[in-house]
Amino acid sequence: MAAVISVANQKGGVGKTTLTLNLGYGLARTGRKVLLIDVDPQFNLTFGLIGMDVLNYETNNVGTLMTKESNVEETIVEITENLHLIPSHLNLSAKEIEIINAYNRERRLEKAISPVLPDYDYVLIDNPPSMGIFLVNSLTVSDYVLIPLELSYFGVIGMQLMFGLMAMIREETNENLTLMGLVPNKFTRQTKVPQARLKELRKTYPDAPILTTIPRAISLEKAQGEGVSIFDYEPGGRAARAFEKLTSEVISIVEGE
Numbered sequence: 001m002a003a004v005i006s007v008a009n010q011k012g013g014v015g016k017t018t019l020t021l022n023l024g025y026g027l028a029r030t031g032r033k034v035l036l037i038d039v040d041p042q043f044n045l046t047f048g049l050i051g052m053d054v055l056n057y058e059t060n061n062v063g064t065l066m067t068k069e070s071n072v073e074e075t076i077v078e079i080t081e082n083l084h085l086i087p088s089h090l091n092l093s094a095k096e097i098e099i100i101n102a103y104n105r106e107r108r109l110e111k112a113i114s115p116v117l118p119d120y121d122y123v124l125i126d127n128p129p130s131m132g133i134f135l136v137n138s139l140t141v142s143d144y145v146l147i148p149l150e151l152s153y154f155g156v157i158g159m160q161l162m163f164g165l166m167a168m169i170r171e172e173t174n175e176n177l178t179l180m181g182l183v184p185n186k187f188t189r190q191t192k193v194p195q196a197r198l199k200e201l202r203k204t205y206p207d208a209p210i211l212t213t214i215p216r217a218i219s220l221e222k223a224q225g226e227g228v229s230i231f232d233y234e235p236g237g238r239a240a241r242a243f244e245k246l247t248s249e250v251i252s253i254v255e256g257e
C-alpha cells in the first residue's frame with residue numbers, strides 16, 4: 001500500500017513543486033512506483049512534466065476526478081515506467097466551487113484514488129499555496145506532510161499556520177496525519193543569516209524533524225524550465241546530491257532502516 005505524502009506550505013514560491021518533482025524522480029529511480037498528484041490550479045507540476053499536453057486533459061484531470069466526471073484509471077498519465085501523474089488543468093479553479101458544494105467534499109480525493117493505492121509505493125501530492133478545499137482533501141488522504149520552507153523571517157514564523165491546519169485535520173478527518181519534516185530550501189552559505197534561522201527553526205519547533213537542506217541552485221530552476229529532473233539536468237551536482245540524500249531519508253522514514 002502506498003505511503004501518501006503531501007508537499008505543503010501556504011506560502012508560494014518556497015519549492016513545493018520543485019520538491020514534489022525531484023523527490024518523485026528520486027524515488028522512481030530507486031525502482032519504487034510513484035504516483036504524483038497535482039492539485040494546484042496553477043498546474044506548474046503538470047506543465048513541468050507534460051508541457052503543452054496539459055491542454056489535452058480537460059476531461060481527465062484531478063478536478064474531474066474529484067467531481068466524478070472521470071475515474072482514476074483514465075486520469076493517470078504515464079511519465080516513465082515508475083512515475084505516473086494525475087494532472088491538474090486550467091479549469092481546476094472553476095471546479096473548486098462545485099467541489100465545495102458537493103457531498104463528502106473533504107474526502108473526494110481519498111475516495112477517488114483509493115482503488116489505485118495498492119499499485120504504488122509512494123504518492124506525492126503537490127499543493128496550491130492556499131488553505132482551501134484542495135489542501136484539505138490532500139491532507140485528509142495523506143499519511144505524511146513534507147513542508148519546504150525558505151529560511152527567511154516570515155518563512156520561519158509562517159509554519160504556525162500549517163501546523164494549525166494539520167491539527168484541525170487530525171481532529172476532523174485524519175487522525176493519522178504525521179509531520180514527516182521541514183525541508184529548508186534555497187539554502188546558501190554566503191551569509192550567516194540562513195544558518196542563524198536554521199537554529200531559530202530548531203528552537204521554535206523542537207518537535208519538528210528538520211530534513212535534508214536543499215541548496216539554492218540555478219540548475220534547479222533551469223531543470224524545471226526544461227521539464228526535466230535535476231538527476232537528468234545535472235547528475236552528481238550539488239542539488240542532485242541533496243535530492244538523493246532527501247530521497248534516502250524519506251525512504252528510511254517510511255520503510256524503516
Ligand code: ADP
Pocket residue numbers: 011012013014015016017018019044129185186187214215216217218220221222224
Ligand atoms: P512553489 O511550488 O512552492 O510555489 P516552486 O517549486 O515553483 O515553489 O519554486 C519557485 C521558484 O523557485 C521556481 O522558479 C523554482 O525553479 C525556484 N526554486 C525552487 N527551489 C530552488 C532552489 N533550491 N534553488 C533555486 N531555485 C529554486
Ligand code: MG
Pocket residue numbers: 016017018040044045127
Ligand atoms: Mg507550486
